[in-house]
Amino acid sequence: MLKSLVTGANGFVGSAVARCLLNAGHEVRCLVRPGSDRRNLYQLPVEISEGDLRSAPSLKRAVAGCDNLFHVAADYRLWVPNPETMYDINVKGTQALILAAAEAGMRRMVYTSSVATLGTTQDGVPANEDTPSSLLAMNGHYKRSKFMAEQVVQRMADEHKLHLLIVNPSTPMGPRDIRPTPTGRIVVDTLRGRMPAYVNTGLNVAHSDDIARGHLLAYAHGKPGERYILGGENMTLLQILQAIDTIGGKRKKRVSLPVRMILPAAWLMEKMAMVTNVEPRVTVDSVRMAKQKMFYSSDKAIRELGYQYRPATEALEDAMNWFLANGYCG
Template identity: 70%
Template sequence: MKSLVTGANGFLGSAVMRCLLTAGHDVRVLARPNSDRRNLRNFAVEISEGDLRDPESLKRAVRGCDSLFHVAADYRLWVPDPETMYDININGTRALILAAHQEGIKRMIYTSSVATLGLNPDGAPGNEETPSDISTISGYYKRSKYLAEQMVKQLTDEHHLPLTIVNPSAPIGPGDIRPTPTGRIILDTLMDRMPAYVNTGLNIAHVDDIAYGHLLAYQHGKIGERYILGGDDMTLLQILKTIDSITGKKKNRINIPISVMLPIAWCMEKIANLTHSEPRATMDSIRMAKKTMFFSSKKAQHELGYQYRPAFEAIRDAINWFKENGYSNKLIKKHLS
């Protein structure tokens, strides 16, 4: 069984790669030339160089594979050029899936996001059936993933593809080399850069549990269905306090209203446009924070046998990995550049 994994040099993709190797799959990974391949070190995988914007490289990558795990995406909350993100997340996904279909790949798992799902006004956890609409979605990344998922559903119906969609929540754990926006929250807290918080919430899951959920979707997922792969719902303050409890630090933080944060984020974005460095807060991220992003994984638990460990363990493992890999005050600029 040969499986192609896209995004395997990234955070979630590398966890999916490790999970498949443990399950006995032969793994081929799609990696851009000159990309950061630290997450591929010491793993017996075949590397197919290519790019989601290069259709010919995608045809080479899928050749001879039995299954596809499309995990790769341009995941940034601030983008000076959103067209690149849309090209990768939507057009690249379409080209890859059609190439896999033409190759006759027998099983496809597409990694979407809970960003495509609706949110309940009362803050209750959303599920796969919670209504969503692009007009209510903030940010280029979330909109690109929403449009990509709609396109994937259409392709699945039109071509009768053997495809299942998974919607991960916020992954936490080892291997977050970039790091992701959620990983940055942990790092900023470790570096005493989180003196304040806003009233928002996230669904936190261990990256390895989400990765195993991909394998379960491959084994048991229904064609054309989507499954939330999540964990524990936590407010931002609970996340910060959990980090403090693990590190042994006691911090008093102030609550800042979102209405106050919006002009601050606006200024940060203006500075970022001049310095070409990612701002610490963006208008889109603050708008997202207006809503509590809680989700239920009950469907995946019931139909796939999905399970997840407590968020405390995910946060602890992320902290340990960041410390063990030199993400300190001294080296932080090197890793975040």
């Protein structure tokens, strides 16, 4: 029986990947930080390996005896009081983990990146894996750190001749978003009546379970050194909010706000966050990202991996039901 290591397996996408691997007959070892929230792993027949991407000895312990690696863990925040921590985890941690896995003789490795590293188009045409992007075009430390991590992964795949490939999930929606993630907060805030306005932006919405299955398809059929977008349906933010309203049976009127009107408020919230150390509800980077429609195409993954995705409304409904059932909207 194959044994796979999943980093970030207690998180949103990571737990979905762990479940898919278990259903496919893999033994699963989960690298999780000491003291981390492990609700997503309760009652799952997995092995826990405590460690940290910044601790080389813990990485060596985690990879020992495993056949495959699914590196899903990342510091995913749109605001951080100390950006260096994010680079230590997302860039240096990724490099250390892959090196440890290579030295342990791992057969196959899948690195979970993000569509945030990809370029976008000015006319709203869905971008793909070949749409030009650059480090200078990355807004914020999260996007920059993930872009740099991809460069590390691609370089190590070439230098060490590894069966290592990259998947780029879009905007995941679905159950078990325990934090919740910035995108999950869109659903929670809408359900709580905190989204009276919107900006003219767009996202590619995919069910977290479809993204997880895409990881296994990439593991089975992906080509070393390649990257694959694991996405879903392109929707404007207004369409997302209206879909949540429709599913919940409550239609609401909203006003459109230009991005320039939100920037000063985001700047002020970040300044307050530096004092309170509480993550701001809106960040300058998130507002700047909203200037573009983040639409993407999964055609390559569909063609080469056999990837499939369900309608975005199903992802939104599953997310809504989970948040409501777990007391996030009270």
